Amino acid sequence: MRLPSPRLLIAGCALGAVAVASGVAVAATSDSKPQRAASAGAQTTADPDARAEIFKLPQDSTEVERFWTPAAIRAAEHRQPRAAAFPAAAPQIRALNDGPSLQGAPTLPEDSAEPLSAQSAGVSAKAVTTARQWTRHGKPPARTVGKLFFADEKGNKYSCSAAVITAKNKRTVWTAGHCVHKGKGGEKGYYRNFLFRPDYKDGKSYGKWYADSIVALPGWKTKGDARYDIAAFTVKKYRGKGIQYYTGSQGYAFNYKGRKYSSYSFGYPARALPSKKPMNSNRLWYCSGRTFAVNYGGGSTGLGLKCTMGNGASGGPWIAGMKKNGLGRIFGINSMHNLKNLNMYSPYHGSAAVSVYKKISG
Secondary structure: OOOOOOEEOOOOHHHOOOOOOOOOOOEEOOOOOOOOOOOOOOOOOOOHHHOOEEEEOOOOHHHHHHHOOHHHHHOOOOOOOOEEOOOOOHHHHHHOOOOOOEEEOOEOOOOOOOOHHHOOOOOOOOOEEEEEEOOOOOOOOHHHEEEEEEEOOOOOEEEEEEEEEOOOOOOEEEEOHHHOEOOOOHHHHEOEEEEEEEOOEOOEOOOOEEEEEEEEOHHHHOOOOHHHOOEEEEEOOEOOEOHHHHHOEEEEEEOOOOOOOEEEEEEOOOEEOOOOOEOOOOOOEEEEEEOEEEEOOOOOEEEEEEOOEOOOOOOOEEEEOOOOOOOOEEEEEOOEEOOOOOEEEEEOOOHHHHHHHHHHOO
């Protein structure tokens, strides 16, 4: 069964962008209910839309810090435009699930004065579909998740969510494609003035980190295709060390064919969906439960999770296997939301995610 193309609430000025009083819109599907996914057959065709490309940011840390004054952060606005996602061709769809698996273990912060590995992060096995505030700060997972602030070329201010991911360079952060690029326009579509603030709570955070490189996918950059709504960026070192040293990092598990994971989703939403009730986007929120496969249209599979987190949670991590120390493995991100029910969606982290990771993490 082929569904209508998903519809997105995209953080991008050319598509009528974005932000929320501290929260960029989570992409939203059409009102049609996604169908259970059909299996994708094996395919070895290389997917040009999944060939990750790196973009060096022409931004100065001092200028970014001056741009993001407390007043500027409070002034961030929110809109909810819609833009149709472009369906991929059948070989590209199949290629999303093709290729090698990739996994990496999480890491604990190295600068902590106390043994965080022995502390409980407050992990519970109970499913949470109506988002709750995460109250245990100063340790993972909160220490690895944060707010991502950015602006377009006109100076309009937006925010998303993102998470530190294990990487060789120890300075890589994982997020959604629509949190770094407007979805069309190629190299001209990138946002600017990126500022990442991990463990963000009421204007305070575990440092301020400035991005210097971004990796996104052609399928998102040129077509705004939801299947490629995956991105990552690196942040500059502090005192010669990467962010992973200070915050710890979530591991990753990409292209593992399965669609059912017991997981947590984290983010900084400004409103709940489908009710549109305002939420405090200066606090970290979460949902938990078991994921399920969905059909993005044309046989392409994505992942779903029951959760009310809306605009602002975009780019926040889906973490499987989270232990009592608050660490697990990223296998998806907050990307889209059905406006009529609790279903939140992530692009399947297959070969496209592997491509992004290999390009940014060295």
